[in-house]
Amino acid sequence: MDHLLQVKIGVLIGLLLLTLLFGFIPARLKWFRDIGTEFHHQVLSFISCFAGGVFLAACLLDIIPDYLSDISAELSSQTVQSSFPLPEFIMAAGFFMVLILEKIVLNCREIRGSHDERAPLLTESRNGHVQHGHGAVRGPDLESSGHHVHVDFQAHSPFRSFILFLSLSLHSVFEGLAIGLQSTDSKVLEICAAILIHKSIIVFSLSLKLVQSAVPSAWITAYLFIFALMSPIGIAIGISVMEAQLSAGALIQAVLEGLAAGTFIYITFMEILPHELNSAGNQLLKVIFILVGFSIMAGLMFFLG
Structure with a gap:
């Protein structure tokens, strides 16, 4: 086994273990699951806003630019020339794919007489505050009980959380593929460091969203185990392609990246950000925490990219 292959295998194992470590922090710590005091709700809300900023940065600064770069390069290599915005159309297809699928799921639930997710995305409470729908069993109404913080822990849709997990997992495969296809030790370690830092933050945020979705x-x-395996699977695929001297199917990969980007746009702007920004209380602080999450991811991408 040559040294480059040993480095790639070491990176594969390291990514797997560290992703699991950061993912299980909110998933296993009881503090993130408990419905406690008003201060507890506020802290969880701010952490959720921070996660929203992380996902916004991942969407606008990582997933979409990577996809547009890959699809443009592949279309150029295939000498495909058209005035039609094909890359953007593929992203829109991913967006509408999730939208249509979600509405089909909700319609099937209505037909079965289930009211689990029949609440509209935005509803108005008794005291006039805007609330976020999609909850099977709603937690206590903190505002009407004398508290002035609205954090509905059941408000996140489990279906949307699954789509978030799916789109992030697909993106992780492509990140791992980029590592597996490298031909030098230094480049492998450089890309791995960048992926590891920002993926640790993302998997923490993903785990938090899953917890909040009940x-x-x-x-x-x-x-979390499946998500942690995605980058190693991508690395393994890249190693296999390098060893077998096979074509990577770059065009298919680019199209899948575009669909994943479209699904991520949907989740970011229809689920993650609206939940906190449409709930009452501490609006300015919430925006600040979103900016902090966005800025940290942007800084990491600037210095490590």
Whole structure:
């Protein structure tokens, strides 16, 4: 086994273990699951806003630029020339794919007589505050009980959390693929360091969203294990392609990246950001925490990219 292959295998194992470590922090610590004091709700809300900023940066500064770069390069290599904005159309297809799929799921639930997710995305409470729908069993109304913080822990849709997990997992495969296809030790370690730092923050945020969506613990564990495996799977695919001297199917990869980008746009702007920004209380602080999460991810991408 040559040295480059040993480095790639070491990176594969390191990414797997560290992703699991950061993912299980919010999934296993009881503090993130408890419904406690008003201060507890505020802290969780601010952490959720920070996570929203992280996902916004991942969407605008990582996933979409990577996809547009890959699809443009592949279309150029295939000498495909058109005035039609094909890359953007593929992203829109991913967006509408999730939108249509979600509405089909909700419609099927309505037909079965289930009211689990029949609440509209935005509803108005008794005291006039805007609330976020999609909850099977709603937690206590903190505002009407004398508290002035609205954090509905059931408000996040489990379906949307699953789509978030799916789009991030697909993106992680492509990140791992980029590592597996490198031909020098230094480049492998450089890309790995960048992926590891920002993926640690993302998997923490993903785990927090799963917890807030009231996804059962067993499913959260399964999601995190699968998500942690995605980058190693991508690395393994890249190693296999390098060893076998095969074509990577770059065009198919680019199209899948575009669909994943479209799904991530949907989740970022229809689920993650609206939940906190449409709930009452500490609006300015929430925006600040979103900016902090965005800025940290942007800084990491600037210095490590």
